[in-house]
Amino acid sequence: MDIKKRDFLLAGAAIGASIAATSQAAAQPRQRPISTGTQPSTVDMNYKPRRFNKVIELWEDNQPIYYTGPGIGPGVNPYEQGLKMSRTWADAICYDMEHSPLDFTSLRAFTQGLADGGPTRSGHRMPCVFVSTPIIGLNEAYMWANSWVFSQLLDTGIMGIHICHARDPKAIEVAAQACVRLPFQYPGVPKLKHEGLRGSPQNGAANVWGMNQGEYLHKADTWPLNPRGEMIFGVKIEDVHCDANVEATLAVQGISMAEWGPGDHAYSLYGLEAFPEDGHSLGELAARPEMVKVRQKVVDLCKKNNLKFLNAARADDNSIDSVIRQIKDGALVLESDEAAAIKGREYTKRKMPV
Amino acid sequence: MDIKKRDFLLAGAAIGAGLAATQAIAQPAKRQQPSSVDMNYKPRRLNKCIELWEDGQPIYYTGWGVGTGVDPYEQGKKMCKTWADAISIEMEHGLFDLKDLREFMRGLKDGGGTKSGHKFPTTFVTPPVIGLDGPYARANTWVLEQILCTGVTGIHITHARSTKAIETYALMGCRYPFQDRPGVKKTAMQGLRGNSASYAANIWGVAGGTYQHIADLWPLNPKGELIFGVKIEDTYADQTVDATLALPGIAFAEWGPGDHNLWLNGYHSVEDGGESGHPVLRDAKGNVTSDVSALPNMEAVRAKTLAACKRNKVMFLNAAETEPGHNNVIQQIKDGTMVVAAGRGGEDVAIMGREYTKRKMPV
Numbered sequence: 001m002d003i004k005k006r007d008f009l010l011a012g013a014a015i016g017a018s019i020a021a022t023s024q025a026a027a028q029p030r031q032r033p034i035s036t037g038t039q040p041s042t043v044d045m046n047y048k049p050r051r052f053n054k055v056i057e058l059w060e061d062n063q064p065i066y067y068t069g070p071g072i073g074p075g076v077n078p079y080e081q082g083l084k085m086s087r088t089w090a091d092a093i094c095y096d097m098e099h100s101p102l103d104f105t106s107l108r109a110f111t112q113g114l115a116d117g118g119p120t121r122s123g124h125r126m127p128c129v130f131v132s133t134p135i136i137g138l139n140e141a142y143m144w145a146n147s148w149v150f151s152q153l154l155d156t157g158i159m160g161i162h163i164c165h166a167r168d169p170k171a172i173e174v175a176a177q178a179c180v181r182l183p184f185q186y187p188g189v190p191k192l193k194h195e196g197l198r199g200s201p202q203n204g205a206a207n208v209w210g211m212n213q214g215e216y217l218h219k220a221d222t223w224p225l226n227p228r229g230e231m232i233f234g235v236k237i238e239d240v241h242c243d244a245n246v247e248a249t250l251a252v253q254g255i256s257m258a259e260w261g262p263g264d265h266a267y268s269l270y271g272l273e274a275f276p277e278d279g280h281s282l283g284e285l286a287a288r289p290e291m292v293k294v295r296q297k298v299v300d301l302c303k304k305n306n307l308k309f310l311n312a313a314r315a316d317d318n319s320i321d322s323v324i325r326q327i328k329d330g331a332l333v334l335e336s337d338e339a340a341a342i343k344g345r346e347y348t349k350r351k352m353p354v
Numbered sequence: 355m356d357i358k359k360r361d362f363l364l365a366g367a368a369i370g371a372g373l374a375a376t377q378a379i380a381q382p383a384k385r386q387q388p389s390s391v392d393m394n395y396k397p398r399r400l401n402k403c404i405e406l407w408e409d410g411q412p413i414y415y416t417g418w419g420v421g422t423g424v425d426p427y428e429q430g431k432k433m434c435k436t437w438a439d440a441i442s443i444e445m446e447h448g449l450f451d452l453k454d455l456r457e458f459m460r461g462l463k464d465g466g467g468t469k470s471g472h473k474f475p476t477t478f479v480t481p482p483v484i485g486l487d488g489p490y491a492r493a494n495t496w497v498l499e500q501i502l503c504t505g506v507t508g509i510h511i512t513h514a515r516s517t518k519a520i521e522t523y524a525l526m527g528c529r530y531p532f533q534d535r536p537g538v539k540k541t542a543m544q545g546l547r548g549n550s551a552s553y554a555a556n557i558w559g560v561a562g563g564t565y566q567h568i569a570d571l572w573p574l575n576p577k578g579e580l581i582f583g584v585k586i587e588d589t590y591a592d593q594t595v596d597a598t599l600a601l602p603g604i605a606f607a608e609w610g611p612g613d614h615n616l617w618l619n620g621y622h623s624v625e626d627g628g629e630s631g632h633p634v635l636r637d638a639k640g641n642v643t644s645d646v647s648a649l650p651n652m653e654a655v656r657a658k659t660l661a662a663c664k665r666n667k668v669m670f671l672n673a674a675e676t677e678p679g680h681n682n683v684i685q686q687i688k689d690g691t692m693v694v695a696a697g698r699g700g701e702d703v704a705i706m707g708r709e710y711t712k713r714k715m716p717v
Binding site for chain 2: 055079104105108112141142144145146147148149150153155156182183185186187197199200201202203204212213214215217218223
């Protein structure tokens, strides 16, 4: 995981804990609101959603999407947090389980809270929620052995999977084509190397999506592989092993988005020396030539394969992660705070309400 | 999973949620005894289902009723008094939560025993790990160890595609490494379970040593109190079913019509906006208007699993209902079904079946 994102998601957890704590003392100010309610000046408040997954709809309109963390952590009731996060300023929620606990029960309660708290101001049932899994892209045998974890995650009603350390294209192929898909040969979708492994029934997920099971089965497929699909699938090219295979990995059918994971990439490229024991900063690691090079390769391959590129975004124009700079560079998935999202949405003249 | 079973398990969850909400039994069991019941019945062993099978009686199961808002310990206490002989704990699509499972088992233990004199109903878990292939199964044997250490009395593996995977789960994942058990055939694979399962022994109400003596697969070990089942529920499993059901250690098997329909009849067999799987649909007069499980290709795979069960003395599992037709519980019993998913009919299905088989064990 990107170290900046990690800090951000941890901050989200702190917000959640803070909110939980303030439920007993309502007068205590929140550190960061769920949403300021700020709309872009181009917003169409009569906007009507066209599909279930808000993020895919934005991408279809060539708009970047902005995501935050779930705010789940010790002392936070996941259902109540889901209720609150249904009103988030973000388009999507990345529920990190790479380093946070693999707790299906909390995730299920969170998605139920999201569903019960909806709809969003854009008219969608809930924000898009995708999980960064503890299962990494190590190799094919490892991925087959852990395929059940994806079934458990998707059965909670989430809409996407994000795989860390996408080292082996064969592992990613198994994840994208078998682990996250149902066994149907969907109309208009090319026949893939692997058949979907997800099984019957899907009552829990369908309930969160507000659909009967038949409709869920028809729509719970990955986009853009299946244009009717409402699921997204992402990969993190975040170490030197991933770099060696990135061309083959990002050509795998069934991927929606990809990132270059600067936090882990710095671990992999520079080792322990880049992280002094006394904690002092060595400057912006992401600006180093080796880092710029691996990032650019992921950007180029995303464009080549029609994938959405993911990068951190900040409101500060002087930051290497300046939101405007990132959008100009082609980033369509932005890990950000609300300030950066406000700036980015204004820049892209977004119509969908926040 | 069979869709009728799915609906039934959902109903169980809804009842559970209702119980949690109202602190009252929303749908109390009728607890209707068969006319042939012996109210002085004394149990012979821990696992009620094995005892019924030894007597040539079918067993009837329901869901565990644990879901959002349901206290698993309290639900366990309530479910100790269920009308069902066994409880299927669905973790293939239900959440894999070992803490909930432990609490549920503790509740069952504290529930005061069944009317038949057993400590609690049989419980078997459908785990999230499937029968994909040998390496996959070896990598996930730890999942079965974790589940068994909660004190459950059975495992039910979905998508039993690979014979090697099933052999691995059954013989390595569910057994202790003893190769010198008296009267038990030595197997090629040796058990992987380790010392000690003190929580499970406590749930069973036995000493740790006793647990290790009896926590073995029946009927491979006649003294074993664990049951192991498989689901032959896709076209890959169909290809290996003869070898899979001939493995030592398997107690029961089903043909999984819900999943089988996905694999055999494809995308268009699931109506967009309709029910998934294969519900038996009836009109207002009760006439069947749709029954996917009666399609020739579905009947063929069911027949193959049933035949393999009979050949290998494995108990056959099927859903059943009270209505007339091929899924009627009496018809299913005549057909050889020994594990009955009671479906939407719930307890009424069991009442009808138990009367037909002149059951003596109290409910």
